[in-house]
Amino acid sequence: MAVSLLSREVSDLCLGKPPLRCLSAASATVSDAVSALKSSGEPFLSVWSCNHEDDGSECECVGKICMADVICHLSKDEKTLLSPSAALKAPVSVLLPETRALVVHVQPSCSLLEAIDLIIRGAQNLVVPIQTKSITKRRHQKLQSQNGAVSVTASVHKNGRQFCWITQEDIVRFLLGSIGLFSPLPSISIADLGIINSSSSVLAVDYSSSAAMAIPAISLALTEQTAVAVVDGAGDPKMALIGEISPMKLACCDESAAGALATLSAGDPACKGPPESLLRVVRNRLEDKWLVEMLSLMDSLSSTASGSSSDEESPARTASNRRSASSSAAIVCNPKSSLMAVMIQAIAHRVNYVWVIEKDCTLVGIVTFVDMLKVFGQFLGNTN
Template identity: 30%
Template sequence: MASVFLYHVVGDLTVGKPELEEFYETETIGSAIRAIRESTGCGITVWKRKTHMEMAENNDTRQQRFVGILTSLDVVSFLAKPQCLEDQDKAMKTLVSDVVVPDNALLKIVDPGIRLIDALEMMKQGVRRLLVLKSTVWKGMSKRFSILYNGKWLKNVDNSSNLSINVSAPSSAASSASSSSSSTPPFMRNKFCCLSREDIIRFLIGCLGALAPLPLSSISSLGAINHNYSSIDASLPAAEATQKNPGDPSAFAIMESTPDGRHRILGEISVSKLWKCDYIAAAWALANLSAGQFIMGIEDNVSSRWLTDCNNNSLDNGVESTRPRKISSMSSGYSPVSPTFGVGRGTYRGRSAPLTCKTTSSLAAVMAQMLSHRATHVWVTEGEDDDDVLVGVVGYADILAAVTSKAPSLSALTPRSIIELRLENHH
């Protein structure tokens, strides 16, 4: 298992990644909606503009310009405010800086040569995005320069016949890397790409063989189930989601109580569910419907029929229309139903059903579920299929913690043990 973390660096994950296009806090909410829909995740990084466009920017200055991450749930919650529903034109023209929650710690600028294990540790501590220098020199570099000790490159020459390693000159290798960086053409220096936790997990799922037997272990045995999830009773107003901080993952389980006092999950309000929806219609529903009613409408809201209507009627030049329009339950795609939710789990079957797994599900299966559905989490249930009694949730952070829990501390590896690991890997 250690070899996966030892022989790979963050630069390996940047190959093929698009260059970051900064989204500024001075943009409007209407522009943010389009950017979130077109993003590869459920949120976008928000930046302050450069004060001096002509001057070169170091990492510290760039880090200071990062504001936070704006998600689909943030936008819908904002648009659900009474004043926004009354004046949609004004709401859509609101600056992103008035909505995004500032949190500079959610992004970290890193060198492409840092170890994968170090990147995982950062994300376990709460980092959501890694900003990595994008350069053409990072094409399979870890196969040529993969020996690391205490976070530094070790000079080595690797060919089919021998393995010569100078373990006494990490500073020499570092200066060599610095020299290589300084020789990079100026136009390459400021090109960055952004790696998310999904990117890390997508990479790891391609290395499942090297991680054995961990991927086949149950999420329960690995301690990957997070029991501190956020929830809302189905009979309560959906607006409860705007008054609470869901934490990580950014999702609320919509539940109903069973006769024996347990909680059955019916659906969810989350960044992934709201990602591609009609934000204005979802905001109206969030403000006016119960949580149970909301989740039955949200899936119809993202259907092809609804998206076609959304594209024809609510988009101007690719941005959510700022023209005021009257939103009702009929026009929003949400159909009010009885507030009584004792009709059983079957009412919520189909497209509105949440993504779930069992406590006995393997880590590999849960990872595959999340990636195939582009979800930030999977709810964990127990009991029969029709019960769906909620016991917890597995999110990105939980998977990263589980993957690294059995890995040895690579920072404590000696040069000899590193060589032995590499020789073992060659055999």
């Protein structure tokens, strides 16, 4: 029975989780974040309110950042586009959203139902202490990048504590492993469950609009862990879904993608290994706008990439190349799709949402992991 899941704790989901790598909110810069992201091979890094020094102070995770945050920061206005070098020197805290509720510290004894409730209330990640051997000295790992050595703490804090984090996907995967306990819920359609967010509430941009106009929406999509729908006829109740601008795909790019966002339309591939002809278009438009520093940044990164052999490529760049070459088409379902089918779709494609469309591609809305967890949380609450 599903009631057996009520005894589960978040510590059950921490098994095999690696300790978080951390950046200091007080001392790290945006440039440090770029170097650490490229060298770590991880899409996200945690940001902490301490320097991880032996001063006995308590540490708190205040947020997480990815390359999409950097790209939005570099392309957010004319000032940053004119001087990306200055924008890269800004403190890493400029990449964090205003709300800290997205990352919440919990104890290993936190119940699964409590964890689901925190996610429903807005938490993206639950930071959990993990068991470690006694450690008297804090360990640091020097991550090498083209910008030099960046100190990234391997999350060993006071009293030798390490932390991992639990994501929305982790919880949904865990529930999917026990899906039979929720019968008949998994076979009910998402329309009948009433968990489709209508098209009027989704983040959308017309395919003919400039990609720059979508930057505020991309930043908000990062906070909501969704994406921006690229549509034909934005604002029309019958708008058709053409594709999406995915923050997670941008997270696999490098910082030069800011130049593409500044010059291309929303319907163009900002980060998909574009052909040389499209790169020339971006360079020409950057020249026309006198964005000389951004052009130099693109050229320097292209030169570095072309000058590296396959053996010299970092794990992050190798993973980026593989993921950037994948299809940029949006993951879709229809209103009659069952809850379990939509869960499997999202997990298989490593996204936290699935777009809902009609047969003619009219956008109906979006279903997110949070919407799914609301249903499971209510089910578990009723069995308590």
